[in-house]
Amino acid sequence: MSNLLWQKPGVQVEADIQRFLAGDDVVLDREFFLHDIEASRAHAEGLQAIGILSVEELEGLTRELGTLADDFRSGRFVLDERFEDGHSAIESRLTERLGDAGRRIHTGRSRNDQVLVATRLWLRERLDRLQAVCRGIADVALARAQSEQMIPLPGYTHLQRAVVSSCGMWWSAWAEGFIDNAMRAGDTRAWVDANPLGSAAGYGVNLPLDREHTTHALGFGRMQVSATYAQLSRGKFELAAIDALGSALLDLRRLAWDLSLFTSAEFGFVALASQYTTGSSIMPNKRNPDVIELMRASYASVAAARTEIEQLLSLPSGYHRDLQFSKGALVHAFGRGLAALELLPDLLRRLEWRPEAMSAALEPSMYATDLAVDLARSGVPFRDAYRQAADPQRWQAGDPAGSLAARVSAGAGANLQLELLQRRLAALQPAAASGSAEG
Template sequence: MSDLLWQKPGVAVDAQIQAFLAGDDVILDREFFLHDIAASRAHAEGLQRIGILSADELTGIAHELGTLADDFRSGTFVLDERFEDGHSAIEARLVDRLGDTGRRIHTGRSRNDQVLVATRLWLKEKLARTQALCLEAAEMALQRAGAEAGVPLPGYTHLQRAVVSSAGMWWAGWAEAFIDDSQRARDTAAWIDANPLGSAAGYGVNLALDRDHATQMLGFGRMQVAATYAQLSRGKFELAALEALGSAMLDLRRIAWDLSLFTSAEFGFVALPPEYVTGSSIMPNKRNPDVIELMRGTYASVAAAKSEIEHLLSLPSGYHRDLQVTKGALFHGFGKGLQALALLPDLLRRMQWNPDAMRAALDPSMYATDLAVDLARQGMPFRDAYRQAADPGRWEQGDPQASLAARVSPGAAGDMRLDALHARLAALR
């Protein structure tokens, strides 16, 4: 391992203790290493603006940081156990290539604000990806809602047949859900879009750092003003991002549950694309919906990440090494969540209904609510109409198209208001 940034003269480093301290930091830091490099470039520019670095020194640092980023992308440079973490790797590279100039890069900053700004940039990127995938899912659902508005589908409550519904209504529900999820991801990204670089270890430094310039250069919407709050927000902002992702994961879990049921032989409403099913190692007849089952289970990874970070945040103000543990949870939660969410738009585009099976599942009892409402419209008190419609002797097999057309309350099958959802979708793009 390279020399530790914090190592003091005459103090030996115990290998076992150091392994516990570093943990898997250097591996995890690969996730946001490029963001750390970008923030180092912004910091170097700031140092040049206040006279700590000369113009030539800044040019050298900028060149080496760009080369390091290229080497990392190509695999020429590997972030591994030679380094304590990604931050020390950047400094070691600059010192190796530039000597004393490289030793100046850490002037006025701490690994605390280094990890904060790299994490913040990473979170913005992941929330943008979350928003984009939710929009893609919503757009696909809206397209199919319009195209399949009149395809009858049983509506269920308590997993029991309830009323006549439609594929269009099913799609519209998921479209609006993922529109909301996209908006939440966008709003969360705007809330955390604050630059902590220049807060150092949480108390600022005795240099007139140009934090406004760094904020603009890194593309942040604002500067996180209070140096002490920069540390207080660590974990808090990560939780907010995971909660936004978790909102989409909850909807993904429920849509996967629907598809798990609808693809079963007992329902037979949906056929999945062949790539989304697997076979059994022993039963040749099986076509298992493994992909949607794993989609259904992905929320657990996001929930576990939130729980781990929440438990870590029972801390007083200031930096504490416990906060290092938030990285693994954050990366795992977003890694699993976005992996699952990325498969959803194509699944929604390619899944196929079995209209005959859906129509065959519409039994006479599912028109009872229509009968009760019709009697109430004719002047009968609804509770009396309800009792009459509850009599199985009055149930008749109805016309599903007529039932859907008569459902004219806004948002129902007869007045789906898809134009309003299209307008919300367009506003989020």
């Protein structure tokens, strides 16, 4: 490992202790490295504006930061165990190439606000992806609800056959759910979109840093004003982002459960495209829905990350090294969560219903609720109508199309109000396009 940024004369650094301190920071920082470079460029512009850097030094730093970003993308520069973390790698590279200008880049900032700003920039990208994929899922679900709205599908409560439902109701439920998830991702993105750069270690610096400049240069919607709150917000913003991700993955978990049941031989309602199934290592007859099972499991990673970060936040004010462990939880949650969600639109697009099996599962008892409502509409008090309709002697093979056509309440089979959902989806602007810095 190269010389440590904080190392002082006479201080001995033991390798095993330093390995424990660094942990897997240098690997995790690969996720944030380009954002750290971007923030370093904005910070250098601010330093030049107040006379810490000359115009020539700023030009050199801007050039070398761009080269470092290109080298990192291409693999010519690897962030590895030579460095304590991404921050030290940037400073080391700039000092190697530019001498004193590289040594000046850290003036007025701390690794504390460096990691805060890089994390915010990273979260903005991830929340944009989350919103985009939720919009995509909702779009597929709305299209299929429109074309399949009157195909009968058994409706279940307590996993028991309950009433006649429809593919249209099933699809519209997921459409509205993922519209809500997209809205939540956008709202969370706007809340996270605050610039902490210039807060240093949480107490500001004795330099007239133009924090509004870095806010605009990095495209933040607002400045995080209090230097101390910037440190207190670490973990808090991450939890909000994880909650937005978790909202979508909770819906994915329930959807995957439906598909797990519907693809089983006992139900037989759905066939998945072969790309989403795998074979058994021992049973030649098997095709297993492993993709939807891992989709169902993905929420566990998000819940674990949320718990880990929440437990880390049992701290007094100010920075504490405990917070280093929040990085891994955050990266793992979004890595696994987005990977699962981004497979879903195409899976849903290729899903095939088996209408014969669905119709065969519609038994006479599933029309009892229709009978009770019909009796109530004719003037029988509902509780009396309920008791009459509970008599199996009154159950008859029903007409699923008629049952659905009679379901006229808003959101029911004959009144899905898909146009309203389509308008809500269309009204969701991509978060990146809707945010703008104050000033």
